[in-house]
Amino acid sequence: xxxxxxxxxxxxxxxxxxxxxxxxxxxxxxxxxxxxxxxxxxxxxxxxxxxxxxxxxxxxxxxxxxxxxxxxxxxxxxxxxxxxxxxxxxxxxxxxxxxxxxxxxxxxxxxxxxxxxxxxxxxxxxxxxxxxxxxxxxxxxxxxxxxxxxxxxxxxxxxxxxxxxxxxxxxxxxxxxxxxxxxxxxxxxxxxxxxxxxxxxxxxxxxxxxxxxxxxxxxxxxxxxxxxxxxxxxxxxxxxxxxxxxxxxxxxxxxxxxxxxxxxxxxxxxxxxxxxxxxxxxxxxxxxxxxxxxxxxxxxxxxxxxxxxxxxxxxxxxxxxxxxxxxx
Ligand SMILES: Cc1cc2nc3c(=O)[nH]c(=O)nc-3n(C[C@H](O)[C@H](O)[C@H](O)COP(=O)(O)OP(=O)(O)OC[C@H]3O[C@@H](n4cnc5c(N)ncnc54)[C@H](O)[C@@H]3O)c2cc1C
Ligand code: SF4
Numbered sequence: 001x002x003x004x005x006x007x008x009x010x011x012x013x014x015x016x017x018x019x020x021x022x023x024x025x026x027x028x029x030x031x032x033x034x035x036x037x038x039x040x041x042x043x044x045x046x047x048x049x050x051x052x053x054x055x056x057x058x059x060x061x062x063x064x065x066x067x068x069x070x071x072x073x074x075x076x077x078x079x080x081x082x083x084x085x086x087x088x089x090x091x092x093x094x095x096x097x098x099x100x101x102x103x104x105x106x107x108x109x110x111x112x113x114x115x116x117x118x119x120x121x122x123x124x125x126x127x128x129x130x131x132x133x134x135x136x137x138x139x140x141x142x143x144x145x146x147x148x149x150x151x152x153x154x155x156x157x158x159x160x161x162x163x164x165x166x167x168x169x170x171x172x173x174x175x176x177x178x179x180x181x182x183x184x185x186x187x188x189x190x191x192x193x194x195x196x197x198x199x200x201x202x203x204x205x206x207x208x209x210x211x212x213x214x215x216x217x218x219x220x221x222x223x224x225x226x227x228x229x230x231x232x233x234x235x236x237x238x239x240x241x242x243x244x245x246x247x248x249x250x251x252x253x254x255x256x257x258x259x260x261x262x263x264x265x266x267x268x269x270x271x272x273x274x275x276x277x278x279x280x281x282x283x284x285x286x287x288x289x290x291x292x293x294x295x296x297x298x299x300x301x302x303x304x305x306x307x308x309x310x311x312x313x314x315x316x317x318x319x320x321x322x323x324x325x326x327x328x
Pocket of ligand 2: 117119120121122128131132137138139140141148156157158159
């Protein structure tokens with residue numbers, strides 16, 4: 001591993017200034033993804049700016065009844081917070097479905113959102129990979145892509161986004177607070193992560209030196225009735241093959257409103273807007289849930305080895321929505 005300098009920032013402006021001074025520096029959250037990638041030689045920063053004490057440990061009420069979560073909040077603390085547990089169960093379930101207790105104790109909200117893909121070619125520096133080395137090619141298109149994207153991918157990259165938490169945040173319509181070289185701004189989700197197109201090296205719309213300072217959850221009363229369901233190859237310590245985050249608001253057997261997002265199927269946590277549209281005003285029945293899933297998944301373009309994800313995504317969505325109807 002390349003030797004690197006270490007510095008701890010205590011406020012956002014100092015952190016951003018530190019990266020402006022050293023373009024080869026990177027922010028360090030819990031280090032559970034970044035340090036692995038440094039060991040593998042995928043990234044080789046000359047300096048790490050520790051941001052775990054910037055906006056650390058705070059979950060605050062917002063004026064409009066939502067929550068503001070500091071980027072340095074550890075995943076375990078987020079999942080244990082009483083207001084998050086009461087108001088956003090899908091977020092708690094998503095966080096707890098990821099990694100292990102030890103990793104969640106280290107991992108931060110900011111770092112979780114910006115973790116890199118688990119595509120095996122990306123992590124193997126002896127292989128070409130357009131995301132790691134632009135223009136070198138994408139061996140996954142013809143190679144091992146069982147766990148990769150079925151929707152929104154390009155010839156340049158068929159990777160999936162790995163975060164469970166991000167799927168719930170996209171369904172909830174979270175807003176990411178960012179401090180950058182030109183001041184503070186807000187980035188809505190979906191909208192933080194980007195599809196690969198012909199620039200798969202860019203996972204997000206963030207610019208060099210941008211620091212995530214917080215994530216804002218809007219007030220959505222019906223998200224108390226929400227759920228995250230994850231299908232994976234083994235019961236723990238595994239990334240999603242397919243996952244669904246869903247919230248449902250029904251009255252007299254009819255869907256008044258809903259929020260749906262998929263994980264494990266795209267380069268971004270995928271908000272299922274066509275499915276949501278199909279469901280609003282429809283009877284809250286398994287047949288309608290299947291129709292909504294089909295509306296979304298008409299966009300799917302599976303690869304040679306991952307066509308199974310299309311019916312899997314459909315079934316997981318139908319099951320999740322049915323559970324929400326059946327559970328008071
Ligand atoms: C064995 C294993 C299993 C796992 N399983 C799952 C799983 O099932 N589901 C899942 O979702 N995740 C899983 N993970 C991934 C884990 O959730 C992430 O590693 C973790 O959330 C990253 O958070 P971190 O704070 O450690 O980030 P770091 O590793 O510190 O940083 C990740 C990236 O974010 C950048 N960064 C960090 N903080 C900020 C900030 N505030 N602003 C801007 N940039 C920032 C860093 O520069 C780096 O590029 C697993 C990890 C391991 C090792
Ligand atoms: S799918 Fe993306 S990350 Fe994987 S090898 Fe291709 S370009 Fe690299």
